[in-house]
Amino acid sequence: MEYEELMQLLDEILALLQSKNFREIKVKLNELKPQDTALLLEELPEKDMPLVFRLLSKENAAETFVEMSYDSQEMLLNIFSDAELKAVFDEMFVDDTVDIIEEMPANVVKRIIKQSDAETRKQINEILKYPKDSAGTIMTVEYVSLRKHWTVKECFDRIRKIAVDKETIYSCYVTDDKRKLIGKVTVKDLLLHDYDTPISEFMETDVICAETTDDKEFVAQQMSKYDLSALPVVDGENRIVGIVTYDDILDVIEQEATEDITKMAAVTPSTDTYMEQSVWQIWKNRIPWLLILMISATFTGLIINTFETRLNSLSPLLFACIPMLMDTGGNAGSQASVTVIRGLALDEIRPRDVLKVLWKEIRVSVLLAACLSVACFAKLYLLDGLAFGFDYKWYICLVVSIALFVTVVIAKIVGCLMPILAKVCKLDPAVVASPFITTIVDALSLMIFCLISTSVLPPFLS
Amino acid sequence: MEYEELMQLLDEILALLQSKNFREIKVKLNELKPQDTALLLEELPEKDMPLVFRLLSKENAAETFVEMSYDSQEMLLNIFSDAELKAVFDEMFVDDTVDIIEEMPANVVKRIIKQSDAETRKQINEILKYPKDSAGTIMTVEYVSLRKHWTVKECFDRIRKIAVDKETIYSCYVTDDKRKLIGKVTVKDLLLHDYDTPISEFMETDVICAETTDDKEFVAQQMSKYDLSALPVVDGENRIVGIVTYDDILDVIEQEATEDITKMAAVTPSTDTYMEQSVWQIWKNRIPWLLILMISATFTGLIINTFETRLNSLSPLLFACIPMLMDTGGNAGSQASVTVIRGLALDEIRPRDVLKVLWKEIRVSVLLAACLSVACFAKLYLLDGLAFGFDYKWYICLVVSIALFVTVVIAKIVGCLMPILAKVCKLDPAVVASPFITTIVDALSLMIFCLISTSVLPPFLS
Numbered sequence: 052m053e054y055e056e057l058m059q060l061l062d063e064i065l066a067l068l069q070s071k072n073f074r075e076i077k078v079k080l081n082e083l084k085p086q087d088t089a090l091l092l093e094e095l096p097e098k099d100m101p102l103v104f105r106l107l108s109k110e111n112a113a114e115t116f117v118e119m120s121y122d123s124q125e126m127l128l129n130i131f132s133d134a135e136l137k138a139v140f141d142e143m144f145v146d147d148t149v150d151i152i153e154e155m156p157a158n159v160v161k162r163i164i165k166q167s168d169a170e171t172r173k174q175i176n177e178i179l180k181y182p183k184d185s186a187g188t189i190m191t192v193e194y195v196s197l198r199k200h201w202t203v204k205e206c207f208d209r210i211r212k213i214a215v216d217k218e219t220i221y222s223c224y225v226t227d228d229k230r231k232l233i234g235k236v237t238v239k240d241l242l243l244h245d246y247d248t249p250i251s252e253f254m255e256t257d258v259i260c261a262e263t264t265d266d267k268e269f270v271a272q273q274m275s276k277y278d279l280s281a282l283p284v285v286d287g288e289n290r291i292v293g294i295v296t297y298d299d300i301l302d303v304i305e306q307e308a309t310e311d312i313t314k315m316a317a318v319t320p321s322t323d324t325y326m327e328q329s330v331w332q333i334w335k336n337r338i339p340w341l342l343i344l345m346i347s348a349t350f351t352g353l354i355i356n357t358f359e360t361r362l363n364s365l366s367p368l369l370f371a372c373i374p375m376l377m378d379t380g381g382n383a384g385s386q387a388s389v390t391v392i393r394g395l396a397l398d399e400i401r402p403r404d405v406l407k408v409l410w411k412e413i414r415v416s417v418l419l420a421a422c423l424s425v426a427c428f429a430k431l432y433l434l435d436g437l438a439f440g441f442d443y444k445w446y447i448c449l450v451v452s453i454a455l456f457v458t459v460v461i462a463k464i465v466g467c468l469m470p471i472l473a474k475v476c477k478l479d480p481a482v483v484a485s486p487f488i489t490t491i492v493d494a495l496s497l498m499i500f501c502l503i504s505t506s507v508l509p510p511f512l513s
Numbered sequence: 514m515e516y517e518e519l520m521q522l523l524d525e526i527l528a529l530l531q532s533k534n535f536r537e538i539k540v541k542l543n544e545l546k547p548q549d550t551a552l553l554l555e556e557l558p559e560k561d562m563p564l565v566f567r568l569l570s571k572e573n574a575a576e577t578f579v580e581m582s583y584d585s586q587e588m589l590l591n592i593f594s595d596a597e598l599k600a601v602f603d604e605m606f607v608d609d610t611v612d613i614i615e616e617m618p619a620n621v622v623k624r625i626i627k628q629s630d631a632e633t634r635k636q637i638n639e640i641l642k643y644p645k646d647s648a649g650t651i652m653t654v655e656y657v658s659l660r661k662h663w664t665v666k667e668c669f670d671r672i673r674k675i676a677v678d679k680e681t682i683y684s685c686y687v688t689d690d691k692r693k694l695i696g697k698v699t700v701k702d703l704l705l706h707d708y709d710t711p712i713s714e715f716m717e718t719d720v721i722c723a724e725t726t727d728d729k730e731f732v733a734q735q736m737s738k739y740d741l742s743a744l745p746v747v748d749g750e751n752r753i754v755g756i757v758t759y760d761d762i763l764d765v766i767e768q769e770a771t772e773d774i775t776k777m778a779a780v781t782p783s784t785d786t787y788m789e790q791s792v793w794q795i796w797k798n799r800i801p802w803l804l805i806l807m808i809s810a811t812f813t814g815l816i817i818n819t820f821e822t823r824l825n826s827l828s829p830l831l832f833a834c835i836p837m838l839m840d841t842g843g844n845a846g847s848q849a850s851v852t853v854i855r856g857l858a859l860d861e862i863r864p865r866d867v868l869k870v871l872w873k874e875i876r877v878s879v880l881l882a883a884c885l886s887v888a889c890f891a892k893l894y895l896l897d898g899l900a901f902g903f904d905y906k907w908y909i910c911l912v913v914s915i916a917l918f919v920t921v922v923i924a925k926i927v928g929c930l931m932p933i934l935a936k937v938c939k940l941d942p943a944v945v946a947s948p949f950i951t952t953i954v955d956a957l958s959l960m961i962f963c964l965i966s967t968s969v970l971p972p973f974l975s
Contacts, residue, residue, distance in 0.1 A: 054863065082719070086738050211704050220701055221683050238700055239682055242673050257544070275767070276548050278760040280742055297759045298740040304763065305737070308770030309855050312777070316851035317844055324861040325852055326869070330876045337848050337877070338884055341921075344844050345885060346892060348837035355833040356903055363825070370832055371817040374839060374955060375810035381951075382779055382806050386799050389778035390787055393771050399786040401516065407788070414792045415799070422800055423807060430808060441818055459803075489843075493836060 052087045061094050068099055077106045085111060089118035101130050113142030120327055121154040128159050137166040144218055145171060146191040146299075149178045177292075186270045187263035189303065190284045190293030195223040197250060199234060204246040206236070219296050222281040225254050230290040232258060232283055260285050263292060270295050271303040272398060311396055314481035315389060317344065344487075350494040351377075358501040365508045368441055372431070372451045373497065379423065380458040380496040381489035387412055387466030388488050392480045395470060405471050409464065416463035423459055424452040446511040454503045458496035465491055514549045523556050530561055539568045547573060551580035563592050575604030582789055583616040590621050599628040606680055607633060608653040608761075611640045639754075648732045649725035651765065652746045652755030657685040659712060661696060666708040668698070681758050684743040687716050692752040694720060694745055722747050725754060732757050733765040734860060773858055776943035777851060779806065806949075812956040813839075820963040827970045830903055834893070834913045835959065841885065842920040842958040843951035849874055849928030850950050854942045857932060867933050871926065878925035885921055886914040908973040916965045920958035927953055 060079065067076045080088055080103070088111065092100050104127060107115055116124065116139050128136060140148055140163060148167075152160050152175065164172055174192050181187025195217055197206050206223065214220045223241075225234035234254035244253055260283045261270045274282050280297045310320040317340035321328055328336075355373075362369045391408060394400030400408060428448045436443035466488050470480035522541065529538045542550055542565070550573065554562050566589060569577055578586065578601050590598060602610055602625060610629075614622050614637065626634055636654050643649025657679055659668050668685065676682045685703075687696035696716035706715055722745045723732045736744050742759045772782040779802035783790055790798075817835075824831045853870060856862030862870060890910045898905035928950050932942035 084719075084721070084739055207704070214701055214704055220704070238704075239676055242669070242676055242682070242700075257546075259546075275760075275763045277546060278763075280759060297742060297763075298737075300763070301737045301740075301759075301766065304766050305770070305859065308767070308774070309859070312770070312774055312851055312855050315774070315777075316847050318848050318852060324859075325856045326861060326866065330873060330880070333873070333877045334880045337845075338881055341841060341844055341848070341881060341885060342888055345837060345841045345889065348840050349892065349896065351836040351840075352833040352897060353901065355836070356830065356897075356901075359829050359832060363829070367821050367825070368818065370821060371814040373836070374813040374817070374959070375807060377836060377839075378810050378813075378951065378955065379803060379807045382803055383799075385778050386780050386803070389774060390780060393774050394787045397767065397771070397786075399788060404788065411792060411795070415795045418792070418796045419800055419803060423803060426804055427807065430811065434811065435814060435818075439815065439818075489840065493840065497836070 052084070057087060057090055058094075061091055064091070064095075064103070065099075068103070073106055076103065080106060081108055081111060085114035086118050088115040093120060093123055097126070101127060105135075109138055110142055113139050117143060117147045117151075121151070121323075122327065124151060125155055125159060128155065128162070133162070133166060136162060140166060144191055144193055145174045145178065146189065146218075146293075149175055149188070152179070181263055184267050185263060186261045186265045186267055186284045186295060187293070189267050189270070189299045190263075190295045191218045191299075192293045193217045194281075194283070194291075194294040195220050196226045196230075196291065197223050197236065199225050199227070199251040199254065200249055202247050202249050203241050203244050206241055206250055207246075210238070219281055219294070222279075222294070224258070224283050224291055224294070225250065226291055229288075232260060232285050232289055232291045234258060235283070258283060260291075261295070262287070267295075267303050268307050271300045271307065274300050275304070307396070311392065311481040314479065315392065317341070317487075344490055347490045348493070350490075351497050354494065354497045354501060358505065361505050362501065365504060365512060366444075366447055368443060368447060369451075369500075369504055371435075371441075373500065375427075376451070376455055376458055376496050376500055377493045379455060380462040380492040383416070383419065383459045384462035384466035384488045384492040387416075387463045388470055388483075391467050391470045395474055395480050400471075402471055402475050405468070408467050408471065412463045412467040413460070416460045419463070420456040420459035424456045427455050428452040444511075446508065450504050450507050451500075453507070454496070454500040457499050457503070458492070461495055461499070462488075462492045465495070514546070519549060519552060520556075523553055526553070526557075526565070527561075530565070535568060538565065542568060543570055543573060547576035548580050550577040555582060555585055559588070563589060567597075571600055572604055575601050579605060579609045579613075583613070583785075584789065586613055587617055587621060590617065590624070595624070595628060598624060602628060606653055606655055607636045607640065608651065608755075611637055611650070614641070643725055646729050647725060648723040648727045648729055648746045648757060649755070651729050651732070651761045652725075652757045653680045653761075654755045655679045656743075656745070656753070656756040657682050658688045658692075658753065659685050659698065661687050661689070661713040661716065662711055664709050664711050665703050665706050668703055668712055669708075672700070681743050681756070684741075684745075684756070686720070686745050686753055686756070687712065688753055694722060694747050694751055694753045696720060697745070720745060722753075723757070724749070729757075729765050730769050733762045733769070736762050737766070769858070773854065773943040776941065777854065779803070779949075806952055809952045810955070812952075813959050816956065816959045816963060820967065823967050824963065827966060827974060828906075828909055830905060830909060831913075831962075831966055833897075833903075835962065837889075838913070838917055838920055838958050838962055839955045841917060842924040842954040845878070845881065845921045846924035846928035846950045846954040849878075849925045850932055850945075853929050854932045857936055857942050862933075864933055864937050867930070870929050870933065874925045874929040875922070878922045881925070882918040882921035886918045889917050890914040906973075908970065912966050912969050913962075915969070916958070916962040919961050919965070920954070923957055923961070924950075924954045927957070 064076055064079065092104060095103060152163060178187060193216055195210055195213065197209060210220055221238045223236050224232055225236065227233050234256050235258045236250050236254045240253055259273060259277055261273065263284055263286055270282060282295045283291050284293045284295060286292050313320040319336040321332065321336055391400060431443045431448040431451060432445060435441050469483050469488055473480045473483045526538055526541065554566060557565055614625060640649060655678055657672055657675065659671060672682055683700045685698050686694055687698065689695050696718050697720045698712050698716045702715055721735055721739055723735065725746055725748055732744060744757045745753050746755045746757060748754050775782040781798040783794065783798055853862060893905045893910040893913060894907060897903050931945050931950055935942045935945045
C-alpha cells in the first residue's frame with residue numbers, strides 16, 4: 052500500500068473515530084496487512100492508538116504489534132491488562148518476543164515473562180543467553196524436524212500436523228535420536244518423490260549450517276552465497292537448536308549496510324531509526340567523533356604555523372591552494388578506502404589480495420594524479436591567474452601541481468591500505484574510513500606542499 | 514566452505530591435474546556446492562580451467578556456470594562447442610540466461626540465442642525489452658500457476674508434475690482464463706487444508722504484486738516490508754508474467770547499498786566488483802568527480818585570496834585554524850547528510866518529514882556546536898598556545914570558536930536539507946552526499962570565518 056493511500060485511510064479512520072463508528076474501523080483495519088496497520092497506528096494521535104489497537108482481531112493484533120516501533124510497543128504494554136498482554140504474546144513467535152524483550156524496561160520484561168508458559172520461558176531464556184549479534188539471537192526455535200527412517204507420507208503427516216505454528220515449513224531438518232543434525236529435505240523434494248519412499252534415500256546430507264555463536268553477518272553471507280531460504284543453527288555438539296529464515300536475513304543485510312555507511316560518516320551506529328532517536332541520542336552518537344577529528348586537526352595547524360612565515364615570504368597566493376589540495380587528497384583517499392571497505396564487507400576483497408589492490412591503486416592513482424595536475428595547472432594559470440587577475444606565476448602553478456600529484460598518489464595508497472590493515476588487526480574497516488583517512492591525508496598533503504614549495508620555489512624568486 | 518579449505522582443495526586438484534587423475538578430480542568436484550566450484554575454477558590457471566569445467570556433471574556444470582564471473586563465462590563460451598553451449602543453457606533458468614546475455618559481446622549472444630528453443634528465445638526477448646533495473650529484468654518466468662476451481666488435491670498433482678523446472682513452488686499464483694492474477698496460495702496453505710477443498714475457499718485475494726516496469730529497488734522494499742519469499746510481477750493488464758524470488762532480492766539489496774556507498778564517496782557505481790574492474794574502468798569512474806570537486810574548490814581559493822592581506826595583518830595564526838574549521842564543518846555536514854540519505858533509501862524518512870528533520874538537526878547541531886566550541890577554545894588556548902608556544906590570544910581563540918559554532922550549525926542544516934531537496938527534485942540523494950556538501954560547507958565556513966575575524970578582531974588589536 053502506498054504511503055498516500057495510507058494517509059487517506061488515516062483521515063477516514065479519524066473521522067470514524069469522531070463518529071464512534073468502531074464497527075466500520077474494525078472492518079477497514081482487518082483488510083490491511085499487519086505492516087500497514089502498524090504504520091497507520093503510529094500516525095494516530097497517542098490517545099486514540101490503544102483504542103484502535105484493541106479493535107484488531109486477535110491474530111492481527113499480534114502480527115501488527117511485532118511491526119510497531121519499540122516506543123509504541125512500550126506504550127501499549129504499559130496500558131495492557133495481563134490478559135491482553137498474554138493474548139498478544141501467545142500468538143507471537145519466540146524470536147519476535149525476544150527482540151521485544153531486549154528493548155523493554157525491566158518491569159515490562161517481568162510482566163511478559165510472567166505471562167509466558169514454562170516452555171516459552173525456557174526458550175526465551177536460552178535465546179537471551181547468546182552473544183550480541185550472534186546467530187542465536189536472530190534464529191527462530193519453531194522449525195520442522197523429521198527422522199531419516201520416515202517415508203514421504205509420514206513426513207507430510209507430520210508437517211500437516213505442526214505447520215500452523217512454524218515460521219517456515221519448506222526446509223525440514225532431519226535429526227537423529229540425540230537431536231543431531233544429519234540431513235535436510237525440502238517440501239519440493241518431498242513432492243517430487245513417491246509417498247512410500249524413505250527420506251533417507253534422497254535427503255541432502257551435506258547441510259550448510261551455522262553455530263549459535265557465529266556472527267549474524269556470517270549467517271547472512273552464507274545464505275546469500277548459497278541462495279538459501281533458511282539455515283539451521285546448531286550448538287557445539289551439532290544439535291539443531293533453531294533456524295534463521297530469509298526475512299531475518301533481509302533485515303541483517305540492510306542493518307549491516309546502514310551500520311557501515313554510518314560508521315564511514317563518523318557516527319556511532321544505532322539500532323533505532325533516525326526518526327526514533329532522540330536529540331540526545333543523536334548527539335551522543337556524533338560528538339565523540341567530531342571531537343576526536345577536531346583535535347587531530349591540531350597537526351595541520353602546527354604544520355601551517357611552522358611554515359607560515361616562509362610560505363608567506365615565497366608567495367601569499369600559496370595559502371589559497373591549501374584547501375583545494377587537502378580536499379582533493381581527502382576525496383581521492385576516500386574513493387579508494389570506501390571501495391576497499393565495501394569489497395571487504397562483501398568478501399570480494401580479502402586481506403591476502405593486498406598487493407593486487409595496492410598495485411591497482413598505484414596505477415589508477417598515477418593516471419588520476421596526472422589528469423588532475425594538468426587540470427590544476429591550467430585552472431590556476433588561466434582561471435585564477437588570467438581570468439580573476441591573481442598573480443599566479445607559472446612556477447607557482449607548477450609547484451602546486453607537483454604537490455597535488457604526490458598528494459593524490461599518497462592518498463590512494465593510504466586509502467586502500469588502511470582498511471585492509473584494520474581488517475588484519477581485527478578492527479572494523481568501516482571505522483577507519485573517510486574521516487580518519489582524510490585527517491591523515493590532510494596532514495601528509497600539507498607537509499608535502501610545504502616541503503615542495505620551500506625547496507623548489509626559492510631559486511625562481513631570488 | 515571456508516576460503517582456506519577451498520585453497521587446500523585447489524592445491525590437491527592442481528596435483529591431480531599434474532598426474533592426470535581426472536577421475537578423482539571428478540569425484541572431488543561433484544561433492545562441492547556450485548558456488549564453491551565456481552570460486553575454485555576462478556582460481557585455476559587459465560589453461561586448466563576449461564578442462565576442469567568439462568569434468569563437471571551436466572547439472573552441476575550449468576549451476577556452476579551461473580555462479581562464475583562474466584569474464585570467465587565469456588572465456589568458456591568462446592571455447593565451447595555448440596553442443597556444450599546448448600547443454601549448459603538448457604539446464605539454466607531463463608532469468609539467469611538473460612543476465613549472462615546482457616553482459617556478453619554480440620557474437621556470443623548470437624550463439625546462445627541460436628542454441629535456444631523457440632519458446633526460450635521468445636521469453637529471452639520479452640525480458641530483454643524491459644527497462645534497465647526494472648522488476649521485469651530480475652523476474653523468473655518459471656512459476657506455478659493454479660486455477661481457482663481446483664481442489665487441494667488437483668493443485669498438488671499439478672505441482673508434483675511441474676515442480677522440477679520451477680525455481681520456487683512454495684508460492685503459487687491463481688489466475689483466470691486470461692492469465693490475470695486473482696489470488697495466491699502457499700504450499701503451507703495447501704498442506705493445512707483437506708484434499709477436496711477448492712482453493713477458492715482459502716486463497717489470498719489481496720495479492721501484493723509489482724508491475725514489470727517498477728524499479729527493482731521498489732520490489733525489494735515491498736518484499737522486505739511484507740516478509741515475502743516471492744512476489745508476482747504483472748503486466749499493464751494485471752496478467753502475471755513472472756515472479757521475483759528472495760534470492761534475487763538479497764542481491765538487489767546488497768547492490769543498492771553498494772551503489773549508495775560508492776556514490777557517497779564520489780565514485781560512479783559499477784556492476785563489476787573492484788577486482789573485476791580494469792585500471793581504466795576505475796579511473797573512468799573516479800576522475801570526473803575529482804575534477805569537478807577540484808574545480809569547485811576555486812571558491813575557497815578566491816575567498817582566501819580576497820581576505821588574505823587583512824587576515825594576515827590581524828594575526829598570521831588565523832590561517833592555521835582554517836583546515837580544522839573546514840574539516841569539522843565537512844565532518845559535521847556529512848554526518849547529517851549520510852544519515853538522512855540512508856533514511857530516505859530505507860523509506861524511514863520521507864520528504865514530507867523535512868521540517869521534523871530540520872528541527873531535530875538544529876537542536877542537535879546547537880548541542881554539538883556548543884561542545885565543540887568550548888573544546889576548540891581550550892585546545893587553542895591551552896594546547897597550541899601554552900603547550901606549543903604559539904601566541905593565541907584569548908580573543909583570537911574566541912573568534913575561532915564562534916566561527917566554529919556557526920559553521921557546525923550551518924553544516925548540519927545544509928547536510929540534512931540537500932538530500933531531501935535532491936529527492937524532491939527527483940535527483941539521487943546519494944550523489945549530492947559528502948563531497949558536494951563538503952565543498953559547499955567549506956566555502957561557507959571559510960566565508961563565515963573571514964567575516965567574523967575581520968569584523969570582531971580589529972577593536973582588540975587597535
